[in-house]
Amino acid sequence: MESRMSKDWNKRTTLVHGGIRRSQYNEVSEAIFLTQGFVYDSAEQAEARFLKAGPDEFIYARYGNPTVAMFEDRIAAMEGAEDAFATASGMAAVSGALTAMLRAGDHVVAARALFGSCLYILEEILTRYGVEVTLVDGTDLDQWRAAMRPGTRVAFFESISNPTLEVIDIAAVAEIAHAVGATVVVDNVFSTPVFSRAMQQGADVVIYSATKHIDGQGRALGGVILGSCDYIRGTVEPYMKHTGGAMSPFTAWIMLKGLETMDLRVRAQAQTALTVAEALQDHPKLARVIYPGLPGHAQHALAMEQTDSGGTVIALDLKGGQEAAFRFLNALQIVIISNNLGDAKSIATHPATTTHQRLPAAQKQHLGITPGLVRLSLGLEDARDLVADILAALDQA
Numbered sequence: 199m200e201s202r203m204s205k206d207w208n209k210r211t212t213l214v215h216g217g218i219r220r221s222q223y224n225e226v227s228e229a230i231f232l233t234q235g236f237v238y239d240s241a242e243q244a245e246a247r248f249l250k251a252g253p254d255e256f257i258y259a260r261y262g263n264p265t266v267a268m269f270e271d272r273i274a275a276m277e278g279a280e281d282a283f284a285t286a287s288g289m290a291a292v293s294g295a296l297t298a299m300l301r302a303g304d305h306v307v308a309a310r311a312l313f314g315s316c317l318y319i320l321e322e323i324l325t326r327y328g329v330e331v332t333l334v335d336g337t338d339l340d341q342w343r344a345a346m347r348p349g350t351r352v353a354f355f356e357s358i359s360n361p362t363l364e365v366i367d368i369a370a371v372a373e374i375a376h377a378v379g380a381t382v383v384v385d386n387v388f389s390t391p392v393f394s395r396a397m398q399q400g401a402d403v404v405i406y407s408a409t410k411h412i413d414g415q416g417r418a419l420g421g422v423i424l425g426s427c428d429y430i431r432g433t434v435e436p437y438m439k440h441t442g443g444a445m446s447p448f449t450a451w452i453m454l455k456g457l458e459t460m461d462l463r464v465r466a467q468a469q470t471a472l473t474v475a476e477a478l479q480d481h482p483k484l485a486r487v488i489y490p491g492l493p494g495h496a497q498h499a500l501a502m503e504q505t506d507s508g509g510t511v512i513a514l515d516l517k518g519g520q521e522a523a524f525r526f527l528n529a530l531q532i533v534i535i536s537n538n539l540g541d542a543k544s545i546a547t548h549p550a551t552t553t554h555q556r557l558p559a560a561q562k563q564h565l566g567i568t569p570g571l572v573r574l575s576l577g578l579e580d581a582r583d584l585v586a587d588i589l590a591a592l593d594q595a
């Protein structure tokens with residue numbers, strides 16, 4: 199079996215063919231190697247493999263598996279990263295990427311506007327092990343500059359924040375972080391792998407929750423950490439293989455099939471997000487329509503420069519607060535109430551009472567997670583039906 203790939207392929211070709219390893223049967227679709235282990239021809243071979251396994255020599259599925267390797271190779275090639283490690287969930291990727299490289303006494307600077315679980319890792323877990331964390335307003339480069347110091351090991355942020363859709367300048371933060379020798383770790387979920395050029399812009403490590411646009415069809419949890427060979431094989435792999443956050447082969451197969459259609463899906467979803475944002479932007483019941491693709495968004499120009507797109511998610515702030523937001527959510531007929539995003543099905547979320555419920559009221563207020571805020575992830579339905587559904591629900595709000 200050897201991995202099939204060409205550096206000359208464009209993204210869409212890589213997403214369909216990249217990394218494929220065919221067995222002796224020459225199957226068309228990627229095979230699922232649903233095995234936890236591998237048989238050695240001899241005791242000597244087992245010993246040699248434990249000493250140093252070659253790229254297509256597997257030991258145990260917690261360390262690696264052919265189906266998982268296909269997913270890792272395909273997404274690394276697509277992202278322009280040297281290597282990748284697939285994980286059991288997006289949070290396994292975030293916690294693994296950070297914990298694998300940090301030790302007591304290290305300092306992390308991170309943007310304040312983060313997904314609730316990412317904040318938990320920074321504020322509750324890393325600090326418990328002697329890592330110091332400074333939170334900054336991610337769009338304020340002066341705050342990044344002021345927070346950096348010689349012991350700063352990592353700069354961490356979501357390139358587009360969840361749920362308030364602030365866009366953070368990857369190249370500018372990377373320049374500031376690299377000046378003190380810090381590693382730039384970007385949670386790139388909202389930018390999506392389709393629109394990302396994060397590595398070229400200065401990110402050292404890029405993380406995706408594969409649960410979102412990579413699967414894109416609500417089937418499986420997964421994640422991936424992308425970076426240099428040294429970091430992935432030297433730092434992440436030993437940590438992940440001993441702590442057990444590896445992706446399952448069946449999930450890797452789902453994600454491989456997801457990658458085949460991801461470009462088409464995500465571009466269509468982003469187009470729908472723009473259509474919906476434009477249809478809602480002057481609505482009298484909305485205090486704010488937040489979408490980086492709208493010219494009125496504070497970082498619109500940066501979003502266009504960084505990713506050429508506003509992404510697949512918009513946020514609405516209803517003037518009537520939580521009561522109006524709940525009436526709106528309960529009146530939706532097509533858009534479902536759930537908390538994933540990037541899915542083929544459009545999804546509405548009330549962050550203040552769900553994904554960001556844990557945050558103290560003052561922090562929610564500082565981050566703009568108001569009682570009226572609703573996050574909308576646009577799916578693959580006809581945009582006209584979605585606009586009609588959302589406008590009708592706003593009437594009820």
Ligand SMILES: Cc1ncc(COP(=O)(O)O)c(C=O)c1O
Pocket residue numbers: 287288289290292313315316356360385387388407408409410419420421
């Ligand atoms: C920005 C961001 N990072 C990480 C995650 C975690 O991903 P997962 O649910 O796959 O663990 C999510 C969503 O859940 C997210 O929105």
